[in-house]
Amino acid sequence: MIFRKKHLNFLIICILAIPALIEAASLSRRSFSQDLAAAQAAQDTDQQQASFCLVIDPGHGGKDSGVLFGATLAEKTLTLSLARKLQELIDSDPELNIKVVLTRVEDQDLPLDRRAAIANHHRADLFLSIHFGSYLYPALDSMQIFIADYSSEELEYLSMINESWSLMQSKHLAESREFGRYIEQAVRASGAFAAVNFLKAPIYFLKGASMAAVEVEAGFAPSEENINKLESEDYQWQLAKILLQGIVSFLNKDQEQSQFSPSSEFSPPAEIDRVRENLYGQGTRQEQEQ
Numbered sequence: 120m121i122f123r124k125k126h127l128n129f130l131i132i133c134i135l136a137i138p139a140l141i142e143a144a145s146l147s148r149r150s151f152s153q154d155l156a157a158a159q160a161a162q163d164t165d166q167q168q169a170s171f172c173l174v175i176d177p178g179h180g181g182k183d184s185g186v187l188f189g190a191t192l193a194e195k196t197l198t199l200s201l202a203r204k205l206q207e208l209i210d211s212d213p214e215l216n217i218k219v220v221l222t223r224v225e226d227q228d229l230p231l232d233r234r235a236a237i238a239n240h241h242r243a244d245l246f247l248s249i250h251f252g253s254y255l256y257p258a259l260d261s262m263q264i265f266i267a268d269y270s271s272e273e274l275e276y277l278s279m280i281n282e283s284w285s286l287m288q289s290k291h292l293a294e295s296r297e298f299g300r301y302i303e304q305a306v307r308a309s310g311a312f313a314a315v316n317f318l319k320a321p322i323y324f325l326k327g328a329s330m331a332a333v334e335v336e337a338g339f340a341p342s343e344e345n346i347n348k349l350e351s352e353d354y355q356w357q358l359a360k361i362l363l364q365g366i367v368s369f370l371n372k373d374q375e376q377s378q379f380s381p382s383s384e385f386s387p388p389a390e391i392d393r394v395r396e397n398l399y400g401q402g403t404r405q406e407q408e409q
């Protein structure tokens with residue numbers, strides 16, 4: 120009798136508990152589906168963020184000031200300022216789906232080989248190194264675009280000694296050339312520079328990059344007037360917009376291919392080649408259409 124009563128009590132408890140159990144199961148299901156939706160949304164966001172990754176390298180930094188313009192303006196300050204503006208433009212437009220990483224965010228020392236290594240670490244799609252220059256041509260208002268270059272002897276030698284780090288960029292030169300061409304196109308379309316030079320040179324800090332990699336020398340300051348221009352916020356925002364145009368065009372190239380025809384109508388003065396050779400070595404030369 121006692122045994123039966125125990126069972127009866129248990130049965131009553133179970134019956135009373137059924138609505139609560141159903142509610143709990145329902146809640147649990149809702150919670151699970153909500154969690155799933157949240158996880159999916161988070162993943163979607165991650166995927167969106169991961170659509171493209173651009174690493175911007177503000178040239179120089181810390182003890183390395185780069186070129187000094189006038190008495191106080193250092194190239195390292197300009198490169199960081201322009202890199203931040205480009206980052207701000209991209210971050211303010213989520214539809215671009217470009218994640219931006221800066222190799223340095225303050226005035227700090229950063230070895231040359233660390234710069235491409237940071238881009239490789241982030242598995243970046245694009246690596247853009249920003250520099251400014253100073254030449255002795257008062258009328259020269261030009262943008263220089265560089266991709267890495269290897270001589271056949273160098274490639275052979277690096278392969279022989281299994282120098283894989285230095286060979287990385289050699290596998291991406293076609294993409295780099297295309298990336299550079301799109302930037303060149305954006306610079307020409309802007310009309311902001313009297314001249315655009317697309318060059319290739321044995322640039323050390325590009326050679327470790329395992330993705331499309333370009334260096335720009337975004338303006339020159341041979342005179343006081345140009346220094347004021349380089350320093351102005353308006354000019355830097357204009358430069359940032361031009362670079363962004365080149366980046367977006369490159370990333371959307373499959374949709375835009377039919378509208379784009381790279382131009383190489385400008386031939387730089389012979390003096391530029393000589394200056395380049397002094398700066399980057401004898402391998403510097405005008406990039407050819409391929």
Ligand SMILES: [Zn+2]
Pocket residue numbers: 178179185186194250251
């Ligand atoms: Zn520089």
